[in-house]
Amino acid sequence: MKVAISGATGLVGQRLVDRLHKSHDVVVFTRSEAKAQKVFPASRYPNLKIVAYTPKTSGAWQDNISGCDAVVNLAGAPIAEQRWTASYKQEILSSRQVGTEKIVEAIAKATDKPKTLINASAIGYYGTSETATFDETSSLGNDFLAEVCQKWEAAAEKARESGTRTVILRSGIVLAKEGGALTKMLLAFNTFVGGPLGTGQQWVSWIHRDDLVSLIETALQSDAWQGIYNATAPNPVTMQQLSEALGSVINRPSWLPVPGFVLELLLSDGAKVVLEGQKVLPSRTQTAGFKFGFSTVKEALQDLL
Template sequence: MKIAITGATGLVGKRLVERLYPTHQLLILTRNEAKAQKTFPASAYPKLEIVTYLPTETGPWQGAISGCDGVINLAGAPIAEQRWTASYKQEILRSRQVGTDKLVEAIAKAQTKPKVLINASAIGYYGTSETATYIETSAMGSDFLAEVCQKWETAARQAEAHGTRTVILRFGIVLAKEGGALGKMLLAFNTFMGGPLGTGKQWVSWIHRDDLVALITTALAEDSWQGVYNATAPNPVTMGQLAQALGAVIKRPSWLPVPGFVLELLLSDGAKVVLEGQKVLPQRTEAAGFQFKFTNVGAALKDLLHP
């Protein structure tokens, strides 16, 4: 298959490219060509095609979509890396909604249209709760992230009007030692200041990065997959349980919590991603036959940190 990928240099995208290459012909759409070339050097990826694009603007890059069999859209401004100023909140939304709009516009223009679009979303769609359990058919929440996810998904679904099968994967907290929530926790634990972020009571609906990549490739290959699927392991844990499991794996204390107000000072509204949570189950994902390799958070952490 010829597959176009956005967000390929990110935490998930990099591993996805490693998994798909060279079995498939890959086309990387990137805002930063130099970063993409450094991440995927020609010596290791001689057949990889890199196209520079402005994701929120119509442009010549859209012509590259014609002839692709599939499109995987992972692009979007980072959620929990900086303070949510009014302008950055607009960037979070615009990068996803308009960026996906322009990708679907490219699909519409394509002379030979992709058969499938795999589009990222997030479990932020459901809002937050310490008591509720969410599945794919649960109602959307009422906060900013829920609004972002709803508009992001609506933009992706427009591809269906052009005959392109559309799969939306609502990502949970992706576990990988190179970054994300686990990367931040490791920094604290490795200085013997590790513990839960916030109260420790909030739910963490997590997924091992390799399971997420397997989920993406399954959605790409299986023609029966269409619509929304939760990309979360079937056994969510509380933040306290995650911290305890991490401490056990790396043999570090896990009792010292990072106060919520510290994260709020650093990230403002962005702290919601780690201070508030939701218990999400992959009901439709498992019903479709997908089998998670990592269902226990301790085993997942051990594989990531002591492979």
């Protein structure tokens, strides 16, 4: 199989490339060839092709989609890394919506069209709640992230017009020791000032990075997979429970909560990602037969740490 991947140098993309490159040809779309060459040296990745691309602009890079069996689109500006200024909110949206539109445009123009598109999305689609439970049948939320996810997914769905099987994975918080939310929490815990962020009662719908990569692989290989699937472990936890599990695994106290206003000062509206949660279940994912390697957060943390 020949697989094109955007967002390949990111937290999930790197692990996906590591899994695929030994038995498949991989095409990496990147905004920085130098970074991609550093992350994926030719000596270790002989079957990998690096293509420089402009994700929000049509160009010659799109020709490299033709002849690929599948495309995995993981690209998008980080959600919780900086303040949500008006301009950055536009970047969060356009990097996903327009970036996906250009991938789908390339699929439509391809002489030899990919059979499959796996497109990232997020559980932000459902909005936030401390009391509701969501699955793939739940309706759209009414906040900014819900709007982003709706437009992101709508752009991906147009690939069906080219006869391309389209799978959309709505992921929760990805747990990995190399980056993301877990790394930020570890900084506090390792200096003995760890604890829940905000009230601690908000839900955290999470997934081990290796399970997310396995989910992508399953979606690539199974023609029966089409449409929306939640990429979250079957046992979501509250922030308080996550903090207690983390403290237990690394033998650190988890008693000192981080007040919500501190995160709001740092991230503005971006604090919503960790201060307001949602309880999301992977109902359709499990019905399709996917088996999670890490079903409980303590199992996941023990493996990672």
